[in-house]
Amino acid sequence: MTVTECEAKSILTPTGGFLTGFSHTLNPYVGCSLGRSLCGMACYAEEIRFSSREIHHWGQSLKVKLNAKSLYRRDYARVRRKGTPLSIFMSSVTDPYVPQERRYRITREILTEMLELPPDILVLQTHTPNMLWDVGTLYRLHKRCYLTVQITIETDQEMLMGFPRHAYSVASRLAALRELKKVGLKTVGVVSPLLPLADPKLFATRLGEVAAAVILDHYLIGDGSPNGTRTRRKVVHDLTVPELISATACNAWNTMERFYQVVETFQRILGKKRVGVGAEGFLEIVGNYNKR
Numbered sequence: 001m002t003v004t005e006c007e008a009k010s011i012l013t014p015t016g017g018f019l020t021g022f023s024h025t026l027n028p029y030v031g032c033s034l035g036r037s038l039c040g041m042a043c044y045a046e047e048i049r050f051s052s053r054e055i056h057h058w059g060q061s062l063k064v065k066l067n068a069k070s071l072y073r074r075d076y077a078r079v080r081r082k083g084t085p086l087s088i089f090m091s092s093v094t095d096p097y098v099p100q101e102r103r104y105r106i107t108r109e110i111l112t113e114m115l116e117l118p119p120d121i122l123v124l125q126t127h128t129p130n131m132l133w134d135v136g137t138l139y140r141l142h143k144r145c146y147l148t149v150q151i152t153i154e155t156d157q158e159m160l161m162g163f164p165r166h167a168y169s170v171a172s173r174l175a176a177l178r179e180l181k182k183v184g185l186k187t188v189g190v191v192s193p194l195l196p197l198a199d200p201k202l203f204a205t206r207l208g209e210v211a212a213a214v215i216l217d218h219y220l221i222g223d224g225s226p227n228g229t230r231t232r233r234k235v236v237h238d239l240t241v242p243e244l245i246s247a248t249a250c251n252a253w254n255t256m257e258r259f260y261q262v263v264e265t266f267q268r269i270l271g272k273k274r275v276g277v278g279a280e281g282f283l284e285i286v287g288n289y290n291k292r
């Protein structure tokens with residue numbers, strides 16, 4: 001794993017694609033050190049032009065944006081001068097809580113800066129339980145802006161035969177959501193992309209206890225390419241991702257039919273309003289934020 005330090009040119013990036021409900025994305029790092037784990041297997045960030053130009057081996061190198069804090073101050077002033085709302089998705093092509101955050105504290109510095117210069121809306125999404133490092137700052141920030149904290153958990157199974165290991169256990173991520181909810185933060189569980197579940201009802205119940213809402217997505221509709229082309233061509237241990245899913249569970253998990261069965265289960269247990277489906281569902285939740 002190669003970690004390098006860099007001076008970035010900007011930190012707030014105007015959005016496009018499925019993130020159009022936000023005005024900007026914010027990525028404290030370039031690349032992602034979790035890229036060799038299970039989530040990296042179907043990670044669309046690897047193929048984003050910017051990432052692939054800067055990071056040649058996904059999951060094996062990380063660039064730390066040392067000047068992120070001062071860039072946030074500068075970019076914030078620019079956006080505010082235009083008088084437009086500032087709604088940030090953090091992060092779209094890295095994880096704000098990669099293990100290296102423990103040393104560099106880039107995300108913490110940005111969040112601390114936001115206490116003074118708050119966006120209107122902030123969605124902070126991670127694949128880790130490490131958001132707990134900043135729970136005090138997040139609590140204060142939630143008094144200053146409309147903050148939602150999201151943790152991605154693609155399956156209820158701690159091990160999926162044939163797949164890479166999770167970077168962080170399912171249990172630790174559920175526990176983190178629980179802690180974040182306990183202090184009064186709005187928590188969302190993101191099941192994306194949905195991978196084979198052992199017990200959809202139990203998973204819905206467990207997520208419902210720790211998250212205000214759940215977003216469900218499937219690679220066939222949610223990987224940013226027509227009919228899941230991006231995910232279909234990814235190869236792990238000589239098998240494509242759909243072949244691996246098929247070998248691990250059954251081919252039904254590669255179909256929208258099974259996906260909508262899971263959606264129905266979640267909606268029955270949590271209620272429709274607490275379950276967002278695909279990019280549209282995700283934007284509905286953003287829409288709800290905007291109605292605040």
Ligand code: SF4
Nearest residue numbers: 032035039040043095
């Ligand atoms: S944590 Fe997010 S950005 Fe990093 S490899 Fe996993 S899915 Fe991709």
